[in-house]
Amino acid sequence: MNWLSDNVNQLALLGAAAILVLTIGVSAKYFKQIKEGKSEGVLKDENWDGIGEYKNNSPIGWSLAFIGTIIWGVWYWFVGYPLNAFSQIGQYNEEVAAHTKMFEKKWANPTKEDLLGMGEGVYLVQCSPCHGIDATGIEGKAQDLTKRLLKESVLAVIEKGSAALGDKKMDGVGKFGYQMGEMPPGLVSGDDAKAVAEYVANGFKGNQKGAEVFANACASCHGPDGKGMNGMAPNLKEYDDTIIKHVLEHGKQGVIGTMPSFKGRLTAVQEKAVATYIRSLSEK
Amino acid sequence: MFGWLERNPFFFAVGVFIVIAFAGLIEIVPDFAQASRPVAGTKPYSLLRLAGRQVYIKDSCNACHSQLIRPFKSETDRYGNYSLSGEYAYDRPFLWGSKRTGPDLHRVGNYRTSDWHANHMWDPTSVVPGSIMPAYKHMFTNVADLETAYAEALTVKKVFNVPYDKDIDGDGKVDVPLGSFEQAKKQALAEALKIAKETKREDLVKMVESGKIPEIVALIAYLNGLK
Amino acid sequence: MQSPAIEYDYTVAKWFSYLAILFGILGMGVGVLIAFQLAFPDLNYIFGQYSLFSRLRPIHTNTVAFGFTLSGIFATWYYVGQRVLKVSMKESKFLMTVGKLHFWLYFIGALLAVASLLVRYTTSKEYAQFEWPFDIVVVIVWVLWGISIFGLIGIRREKSLYISLWYYIATFLGVAMLYLFNNMEVPTYLITGMGDPLHSVSMYSGSNDALVQWWYGHNAVAFVFTVPIIAMIYYYLPKESGQPVYSYKLSLLSFWGLMFVYLWAGGHHLIYSTVPDWMQTMGSIFSIILILPSWGSALNMLLTMKGEWGQLKENPLIKFMVLASTFYMLSTLEGPIQSIKSVNALAHFTDWIPGHVHDGTLGWVGFMIIAALMHMAPRFYKREIYSKKLLEAQFWLQTTGIVLYFSSMWIAGITQGMMWRAVDQYGNLAYSFIDTVTVLHPYYTLRAIGGLFYLVGLFMWAYNFFKTMTASRAIEREPQFASPMAA
Numbered sequence: 001m002n003w004l005s006d007n008v009n010q011l012a013l014l015g016a017a018a019i020l021v022l023t024i025g026v027s028a029k030y031f032k033q034i035k036e037g038k039s040e041g042v043l044k045d046e047n048w049d050g051i052g053e054y055k056n057n058s059p060i061g062w063s064l065a066f067i068g069t070i071i072w073g074v075w076y077w078f079v080g081y082p083l084n085a086f087s088q089i090g091q092y093n094e095e096v097a098a099h100t101k102m103f104e105k106k107w108a109n110p111t112k113e114d115l116l117g118m119g120e121g122v123y124l125v126q127c128s129p130c131h132g133i134d135a136t137g138i139e140g141k142a143q144d145l146t147k148r149l150l151k152e153s154v155l156a157v158i159e160k161g162s163a164a165l166g167d168k169k170m171d172g173v174g175k176f177g178y179q180m181g182e183m184p185p186g187l188v189s190g191d192d193a194k195a196v197a198e199y200v201a202n203g204f205k206g207n208q209k210g211a212e213v214f215a216n217a218c219a220s221c222h223g224p225d226g227k228g229m230n231g232m233a234p235n236l237k238e239y240d241d242t243i244i245k246h247v248l249e250h251g252k253q254g255v256i257g258t259m260p261s262f263k264g265r266l267t268a269v270q271e272k273a274v275a276t277y278i279r280s281l282s283e284k
Numbered sequence: 285m286f287g288w289l290e291r292n293p294f295f296f297a298v299g300v301f302i303v304i305a306f307a308g309l310i311e312i313v314p315d316f317a318q319a320s321r322p323v324a325g326t327k328p329y330s331l332l333r334l335a336g337r338q339v340y341i342k343d344s345c346n347a348c349h350s351q352l353i354r355p356f357k358s359e360t361d362r363y364g365n366y367s368l369s370g371e372y373a374y375d376r377p378f379l380w381g382s383k384r385t386g387p388d389l390h391r392v393g394n395y396r397t398s399d400w401h402a403n404h405m406w407d408p409t410s411v412v413p414g415s416i417m418p419a420y421k422h423m424f425t426n427v428a429d430l431e432t433a434y435a436e437a438l439t440v441k442k443v444f445n446v447p448y449d450k451d452i453d454g455d456g457k458v459d460v461p462l463g464s465f466e467q468a469k470k471q472a473l474a475e476a477l478k479i480a481k482e483t484k485r486e487d488l489v490k491m492v493e494s495g496k497i498p499e500i501v502a503l504i505a506y507l508n509g510l511k
Numbered sequence: 512m513q514s515p516a517i518e519y520d521y522t523v524a525k526w527f528s529y530l531a532i533l534f535g536i537l538g539m540g541v542g543v544l545i546a547f548q549l550a551f552p553d554l555n556y557i558f559g560q561y562s563l564f565s566r567l568r569p570i571h572t573n574t575v576a577f578g579f580t581l582s583g584i585f586a587t588w589y590y591v592g593q594r595v596l597k598v599s600m601k602e603s604k605f606l607m608t609v610g611k612l613h614f615w616l617y618f619i620g621a622l623l624a625v626a627s628l629l630v631r632y633t634t635s636k637e638y639a640q641f642e643w644p645f646d647i648v649v650v651i652v653w654v655l656w657g658i659s660i661f662g663l664i665g666i667r668r669e670k671s672l673y674i675s676l677w678y679y680i681a682t683f684l685g686v687a688m689l690y691l692f693n694n695m696e697v698p699t700y701l702i703t704g705m706g707d708p709l710h711s712v713s714m715y716s717g718s719n720d721a722l723v724q725w726w727y728g729h730n731a732v733a734f735v736f737t738v739p740i741i742a743m744i745y746y747y748l749p750k751e752s753g754q755p756v757y758s759y760k761l762s763l764l765s766f767w768g769l770m771f772v773y774l775w776a777g778g779h780h781l782i783y784s785t786v787p788d789w790m791q792t793m794g795s796i797f798s799i800i801l802i803l804p805s806w807g808s809a810l811n812m813l814l815t816m817k818g819e820w821g822q823l824k825e826n827p828l829i830k831f832m833v834l835a836s837t838f839y840m841l842s843t844l845e846g847p848i849q850s851i852k853s854v855n856a857l858a859h860f861t862d863w864i865p866g867h868v869h870d871g872t873l874g875w876v877g878f879m880i881i882a883a884l885m886h887m888a889p890r891f892y893k894r895e896i897y898s899k900k901l902l903e904a905q906f907w908l909q910t911t912g913i914v915l916y917f918s919s920m921w922i923a924g925i926t927q928g929m930m931w932r933a934v935d936q937y938g939n940l941a942y943s944f945i946d947t948v949t950v951l952h953p954y955y956t957l958r959a960i961g962g963l964f965y966l967v968g969l970f971m972w973a974y975n976f977f978k979t980m981t982a983s984r985a986i987e988r989e990p991q992f993a994s995p996m997a998a
């Protein structure tokens with residue numbers, strides 16, 4: 001987007017130029033008079049500590065400009081920002097409407113490339129203060145989005161269940177609002193828990209014992225492949241659009257920390273874009 | 285006439301005063317009639333948040349941060365809904381600021397969390413590389429002055445009828461209880477404990493458990509409430 | 512010589528001059544420090560929590576506005592007042608006592624008030640941070656000054672008031688009215704008997720508080736950084752140059768125009784805020800109209816120097832004052848343009864505002880006070896100015912400093928404003944906030960260097976002043992016009 005197409009930018013630059021040009025221009029004119037003019041006029045009778053005063057008239061240009069600004073003021077008051085008709089909120093609504101018209105149509109059917117580019121932009125502005133510019137979670141301060149789950153996170157969920165990590169007020173539904181509702185605490189424990197946590201955190205590889213535990217205790221909800229059975233429960237293997245949609249809507253309070261809800265802050269396209277971008281991080 | 289004024293300093297001064305006082309009346313009086321009405325959902329600050337607000341003022345965060353989201357798309361995208369007059373009804377003083385060296389904070393409670401704030405206030409560059417915001421480590425050991433916060437809450441309740449201990453939204457329950465200092469303090473400690481735990485800092489939790497609220501916890505309560 | 516019979520008493524004027532130098536160096540020293548902090552944040556911790564940017568910024572603004580500038584105003588009042596009224600303070604024991612009391616109360620009050628900011632007592636309102644006990648001291652100091660002004664006027668020999676006096680009187684009245692209303696606050700200890708006795712809470716809330724604050728804040732600029740400085744230039748420039756004021760009529764129109772229009776313009780600090788639209792529009796309009804009464808004084812001064820190129824070339828004091836008028840023109844055109852709604856949409860909250868602020872304060876306020884004190888020094892001590900060369904060098908160094916300051920802040924502010932608004936090809940915000948911070952590093956560095964130049968200039972000034980006082984060649988008679996100076 002070209003920065004000169006924004007009329008606020010245009011006016012500001014114009015203003016800055018006007019300040020310089022007018023000040024330098026006018027003062028140059030008067031400096032010329034200092035250099036070439038001659039001090040003259042009729043002195044008043046009074047005199048203060050040796051300081052006299054001429055009875056000269058005000059410079060014509062000055063008086064005209066004074067009247068000019070008053071006329072401009074009347075214009076601004078009744079035409080520029082009409083007293084009875086202008087409202088800044090109205091102006092805002094127009095700005096938003098114009099923007100929506102221009103962009104929503106343009107990105108109604110975005111390609112994957114579009115989504116990736118857009119998602120990266122949204123991510124850098126909205127998410128990078130917590131997840132870091134490289135999305136690795138700033139040394140454990142937030143989720144590392146280049147990987148799926150940490151062993152500690154999985155262990156904590158096993159121990160405490162999953163709605164317990166979230167908002168208890170949301171009766172019967174898990175924090176994220178998956179169809180399976182809450183995940184109960186203590187499904188497995190001890191070495192089994194460690195094993196399955198390691199297996200899950202390792203991307204469903206290695207740890208044979210973990211794989212067994214998972215198949216027995218977890219697959220009923222999360223699916224044998226761990227992908228959550230089409231949104232019944234969270235996909236534990238990889239990020240998918242559902243997880244990101246859910247976490248953006250509800251936020252998440254986990255062992256790592258608290259992720260705020262972004263409900264209402266991102267549009268549907270932006271959500272999809274950011275999800276595409278996050279998925280791309282661990283696909284590599 | 286002007287020559288006469290210049291020879292009569294008393295009338296000169298009166299003349300100047302009338303000319304300068306005039307505009308003030310027209311600018312200020314009309315707005316007072318309407319602007320301080322709270323919008324729905326606006327509630328007075330709880331004791332803990334008020335103490336946090338005092339910390340915000342004491343360390344002049346307003347030197348770098350605004351709390352006024354202007355109605356431009358670029359601002360509402362970044363910070364959330366534009367600000368409304370009624371949302372500031374209980375702000376004494378107002379904290380709009382005049383310089384955004386750092387971002388606006390009027391709705392920061394929507395998109396930052398206790399643990400993030402704790403990390404950030406301890407060392408801003410640990411979460412935002414390149415940040416020029418100073419670290420506020422003394423807030424992690426200073427104890428918040430609940431008594432002064434209580435004095436302020438009680439003063440505004442008494443003098444300006446700020447609705448503490450009242451049912452504001454009409455659901456039959458008191459919205460922001462204040463009560464006696466002991467009651468208010470107990471409630472503040474409970475709120476503080478929750479936040480201290482969210483920050484995952486043992487030292488803060490311990491301090492709150494011993495009955496003292498670190499300034500940072502009060503400040504975070506205030507920031508979390510900015511929505 | 513006008514009336515050789517009158518021997519003016521400069522005691523109080525001298526004292527306030529020393530304070531102006533002291534607070535100038537302190538306040539701008541802090542200014543340079545905070546400027547460097549924005550470029551190099553590690554400097555925040557040199558004195559632990561006491562040197563954090565946010566603590567020092569209000570100390571900077573208060574020390575320069577109410578330390579440096581006010582001292583300069585008082586110093587020049589106690590000098591100019593006697594001379595244009597043709598009456599010496601010696602003639603009234605009472606006024607002499609009031610003057611001295613005024614000085615001491617002001618000095619002690621100022622030190623305590625700054626100390627209170629350092630230990631976190633602040634109400635947060637810009638240019639009105641002090642807690643209520645200090646407000647009371649301020650009021651007493653102000654009343655003392657008022658007694659001094661009207662007392663001296665009461666015993667005057669000169670029937671009619673010179674232009675400078677109009678402006679001093681307006682300063683007195685304006686600040687009195689503004690300060691009182693903006694500092695209406697309720698001490699919480701008095702109501703509840705608990706908590707910190709110094710703490711208070713504002714009488715106004717939210718948008719109303721903002722309205723009163725910026726009615727005050729804008730006009731505090733008017734009546735501290737503008738009106739009394741005009742009082743100075745109307746005396747010192749004609750006096751130093753020996754030229755009559757170009758036009759009485761222009762000074763009349765400018766004065767009454769300024770008085771009437773200034774007060775309406777405060778709304779330009781609240782554009783796109785939550786105060787009613789019409790009030791913001793009014794702020795924009797009156798700001799634009801304000802250009803002319805402001806430029807009137809500046810042009811009157813430039814025209815006073817008509818045909819006096821020689822003086823401008825030869826006399827560094829004239830240089831300071833002529834450039835001060837020019838910077839006054841710059842900032843009183845810049846401010847109005849920043850008041851136009853669409854321009855303010857970009858400029859507000861950015862570094863362009865401090866840019867504007869310092870065109871005015873460094874170029875206009877600072878230069879006028881520097882020139883005024885150096886004009887007075889030979890009259891104070893009956894010695895010639897110690898070094899013209901040093902003064903010349905100071906002038907060029909500080910001018911470079913100001914240019915660095917405002918050009919870097921213009922670029923920084925406009926860049927920042929455009930980046931905040933910028934969207935990418937998808938219509939989403941193009942920059943995260945921190946991107947808009949890190950790009951400013953080079954400009955922040957340049958600004959700090961500019962500030963450092965200006966500060967070094969202040970040391971040169973202090974040295975020159977001190978040497979004039981102690982070691983310069985004595986002169987027999989007080990000079991009528993141009994100040995004598997050694998090469």
Ligand code: HEM
Nearest residue numbers: 382732736779780798801843846847849850859868871872
């Ligand atoms: C015609 C005269 C002037 C007008 C209309 C004017 C207008 C403005 C405007 C629009 C702002 C920015 C408000 C914002 O967006 O934050 C401002 C700020 C400021 N101006 Fe001026 N200005 C004028 C002259 C001056 C002069 C001569 C000085 C100093 C010598 C000065 C000192 C300041 C200061 C200190 C601020 C900063 C206030 C703050 O703390 O935010 N102004 N002015």
Ligand code: HEM
Nearest residue numbers: 383539542543545546572575864865868872876962965966
């Ligand atoms: C060596 C000279 C100076 C330097 C380096 C300096 C530096 C600074 C800095 C860094 C700021 C903070 C800007 C920000 O928050 O982004 C500031 C603010 C300010 N300074 Fe200075 N300053 C100097 C001289 C002065 C003088 C002489 C005055 C007044 C007579 C003055 C009045 C102010 C005011 C009113 C503000 C607040 C502006 C606002 O709120 O927008 N400064 N200065």
Ligand SMILES: [Ca+2]
Nearest residue numbers: 381382383637
């Ligand atoms: Ca400011």
Ligand SMILES: [Ca+2]
Nearest residue numbers: 639641642694
């Ligand atoms: Ca105060």
Ligand SMILES: [Cu+2]
Nearest residue numbers: 729732777780
């Ligand atoms: Cu202003």
